[in-house]
Amino acid sequence: MPVLFEDGFESGDVSKWDETVITSGENLQVVSPGIHGNYAILCTSEDAGPDEYATVVKRVEPSATLFARGYFTINGGLPLPREGDRINLIIFWYGSNIAIGKANGVDQFQLRVWDKINSRWIIANTGITPEIGRVYCIELEWHANNVTRAYIDGEKVAEIDISGGVNDTLIEEVRVGLGITVESGHPGLSVTCDTCAIGTEYIGPIITPLTGPLGIWTFPLLTWISTIFPNVATRLQTVLSNIKERFGRT
Numbered sequence: 388m389p390v391l392f393e394d395g396f397e398s399g400d401v402s403k404w405d406e407t408v409i410t411s412g413e414n415l416q417v418v419s420p421g422i423h424g425n426y427a428i429l430c431t432s433e434d435a436g437p438d439e440y441a442t443v444v445k446r447v448e449p450s451a452t453l454f455a456r457g458y459f460t461i462n463g464g465l466p467l468p469r470e471g472d473r474i475n476l477i478i479f480w481y482g483s484n485i486a487i488g489k490a491n492g493v494d495q496f497q498l499r500v501w502d503k504i505n506s507r508w509i510i511a512n513t514g515i516t517p518e519i520g521r522v523y524c525i526e527l528e529w530h531a532n533n534v535t536r537a538y539i540d541g542e543k544v545a546e547i548d549i550s551g552g553v554n555d556t557l558i559e560e561v562r563v564g565l566g567i568t569v570e571s572g573h574p575g576l577s578v579t580c581d582t583c584a585i586g587t588e589y590i591g592p593i594i595t596p597l598t599g600p601l602g603i604w605t606f607p608l609l610t611w612i613s614t615i616f617p618n619v620a621t622r623l624q625t626v627l628s629n630i631k632e633r634f635g636r637t
């Protein structure tokens with residue numbers, strides 16, 4: 388898969404990114420251990436409000452098609468106080484976001500696409516309520532004036548079709564971390580982020596080698612399958628992990 392950029396913060400800093408955007412009251416730091424490896428970034432807010440950020444920023448060649456994937460753990464700050472509040476985890480400036488937003492009274496993962504013609508967000512709710520402390524693999528897929536999709540753990544969870552033509556943005560800037568639009572003064576928002584990638588095709592979850600006897604034969608198999616069928620490999624890995632969890636204990 389043509390990956391343009393990858394960073395799991397194993398350098399111990401954010402030097403692979405073009406800049407950070409951290410507004411007053413927000414904080415972004417490299418912490419250890421990571422979700423994978425030794426390091427990740429921790430993005431927090433003690434005094435959140437609208438249009439505030441604790442994000443790393445990567446610029447890319449203007450792209451009508453773009454994918455970005457990151458691993459996220461929500462540490463705290465939920466529930467969001469008010470209907471319509473959200474924290475954006477991956478931002479394709481100024482095209483689309485994957486967020487946790489409050490809709491119908493419930494915090495849930497959302498796909499959001501900016502409608503340039505009518506100056507409004509088009510929102511697809513997933514109905515998936517984030518669990519504090521769980522690791523989520525999140526991926527955003529953008530096609531200008533076409534279909535935009537959100538994936539969680541390798542499964543498509545939302546899709547917005549703008550082939551009618553309300554946003555032709557070529558994405559030049561990707562922000563990852565905590566992009567905040569919530570009621571002013573909301574405390575305790577905290578997100579850990581790791582293992583980011585930006586590409587021109589679907590990226591998907593990382594393939595982690597299983598340990599023990601099961602791993603010896605599954606890892607080469609998964610690596611081979613993943614090069615041809617990324618979605619199949621993801622599902623197979625989940626099945627194998629479950630088997631290992633139940634019976635393996637190696």
Ligand SMILES: [Ca+2]
Pocket residue numbers: 395396397421422423424425426427581582
């Ligand atoms: Ca890492």
